[in-house]
Amino acid sequence: MTNTPTLPTKSKKRFRSVASRRRWLRVFALFVMLTYTVVTLFPFYALFIRSFVSTKDSADLHLWIPEASEVNMNAQVGNLSVFYDLDLKGLKDAFGIPQTDFIMSRTTLRQLGEKYDIPEAKIREFFAGFYTFNGWKTLLTGDLYGTSFWGALARTLLITIISVVVGIILSIFTGYGLAGLRRRDQMVVYNIYLLQMVIPAMLILLPQFLMFQWFFKLFPGYGNAGFMRYGLQLLAIILINIKGTALSTMIFTAAISAIPQEVEDSAMIDGASSWQYVRHILLPLLKVPIVSLLVIMLPLVYNQFLEPYVYLDPANSTLLPFIQSAVGQFSTNFQLIYSAIFASVLPMVIVYLLFRRMFVEGVMAGAIKG
Numbered sequence: 001m002t003n004t005p006t007l008p009t010k011s012k013k014r015f016r017s018v019a020s021r022r023r024w025l026r027v028f029a030l031f032v033m034l035t036y037t038v039v040t041l042f043p044f045y046a047l048f049i050r051s052f053v054s055t056k057d058s059a060d061l062h063l064w065i066p067e068a069s070e071v072n073m074n075a076q077v078g079n080l081s082v083f084y085d086l087d088l089k090g091l092k093d094a095f096g097i098p099q100t101d102f103i104m105s106r107t108t109l110r111q112l113g114e115k116y117d118i119p120e121a122k123i124r125e126f127f128a129g130f131y132t133f134n135g136w137k138t139l140l141t142g143d144l145y146g147t148s149f150w151g152a153l154a155r156t157l158l159i160t161i162i163s164v165v166v167g168i169i170l171s172i173f174t175g176y177g178l179a180g181l182r183r184r185d186q187m188v189v190y191n192i193y194l195l196q197m198v199i200p201a202m203l204i205l206l207p208q209f210l211m212f213q214w215f216f217k218l219f220p221g222y223g224n225a226g227f228m229r230y231g232l233q234l235l236a237i238i239l240i241n242i243k244g245t246a247l248s249t250m251i252f253t254a255a256i257s258a259i260p261q262e263v264e265d266s267a268m269i270d271g272a273s274s275w276q277y278v279r280h281i282l283l284p285l286l287k288v289p290i291v292s293l294l295v296i297m298l299p300l301v302y303n304q305f306l307e308p309y310v311y312l313d314p315a316n317s318t319l320l321p322f323i324q325s326a327v328g329q330f331s332t333n334f335q336l337i338y339s340a341i342f343a344s345v346l347p348m349v350i351v352y353l354l355f356r357r358m359f360v361e362g363v364m365a366g367a368i369k370g
Contacts, residue, residue: 044345051339054131055083058334071127073120077112078105082331084130085138094126135339144326146315149340152322157347159234159318160302163241167248168293172286174244175252176278180261193249201306209310212236230316237318240307248293255289256282291358302348319344 050058052065080086092099095118103112113123139149174193178186216236221228259282267277283290305320312318314325323340326333 044342047338047342047345051135051335051342052132053335053338054134055332055334056131065132068129068132070124071109071130073110073113073123074108076105077103077107077109081105083333084134085142085144085333085336087138087142091126095122135333135335135337138333138336139339139343144322146313147317147322149322149343152317152319153344153347155234155316156302156318156344159237159241159304159308160298162238163301164294164297166238167242167297168290170242171244171248171252171293172256172278172283172290174249175254175256176282178249178253179256179259181253181257190249190253193244194246197246205306205310208240212311225313225315230313233312233316236311237304237307241301241304247296251289251293252286255286259285298351299348 046063049062049065053060053062057066077086077088077091081088088103089099091097092101092103095112095116097103097116107115109123109127110120112118113120138144142148178190181187181190216222216232219228219232222232223229263281264277267281272280303320304318305324308318309321309324312321314321317325319340323337323344326336326340
């Protein structure tokens with residue numbers, strides 16, 4: 001009969017102690033990750049919930065969508081229009097009221113029903129869920145301040161895509177022209193780009209605005225609202241975004257300078273032109289700086305506020321100026337603002353979820369040498 005070897009008692013205790021510590025370490029790591037996830041996602045969750053909380057209850061904390069409350073028949077039409085952006089035209093169409101009839105602001109819903117013989121049940125049915133879904137309904141179907149949410153979103157995406165793509169392309173060629181900093185003129189241009197780091201945007205805002213206005217007035221029809229005026233305003237934002245910056249210049253100048261000169265010399269010997277070298281050799285080698293600059297530029301351009309607020313008309317605004325215009329001097333529909341903020345965040349979240357693998361691969365490509 002053979003004896004099976006057994007671990008000494010001290011070794012068993014040590015093994016159990018190490019296994020226990022590892023188990024508790026995994027539990028602690030899981031707890032930390034779950035806590036971090038909850039803390040990170042809670043603001044988005046709270047923002048989503050607040051988009052269903054009426055303005056009158058906006059000061060209260062809600063962790064879940066509140067129950068829909070019925071409309072008060074003593075509510076005045078003027079207050080509903082001011083605080084909840086009630087569409088009076090749609091109200092008249094729903095109740096068969098002539099559009100030419102004037103409804104006084106102090107008229108209550110009960111008085112409105114008595115005047116036009118509208119059953120109270122029909123009024124309550126029209127306002128069913130009004131306080132809960134007012135923000136989203138007003139945002140997605142309304143025409144506020146001369147424009148709509150969809151128009152502001154489309155202009156924001158247009159400016160973002162063109163600015164990011166063209167800006168990265170121009171930055172690559174700038175870095176290619178300054179790579180190595182071998183000549184004095186290259187150093188002068190490089191230092192001019194770096195000078196932008198110490199010049200505040202507010203300092204050049206007025207001279208820059210006056211320069212664009214002088215230039216755009218050369219185009220006929222710019223003074224009147226229309227395609228020419230709105231197109232030139234959007235062009236001004238794009239030109240401001242694609243101008244070279246200190247960050248993009250430093251990134252691509254350093255990245256291209258790190259590529260051995262022999263690579264370009266070999267391509268030229270094989271008969272490649274400068275464009276072919278940039279297209280087929282340089283661009284694949286610049287995956288890391290391109291993705292890095294893309295991650296930086298995308299949210300900055302998408303969430304741009306100052307320049308669109310100054311250059312664009314209210315009917316031609318982008319998302320953030322559109323949201324800001326919902327803030328009134330005497331009253332503010334906070335439910336509309338929360339809905340608009342949440343809706344404006346969604347495109348960036350979708351872009352990240354769709355291209356997260358590309359972002360991670362691009363950033364990690366330079367982390368390990370192989």
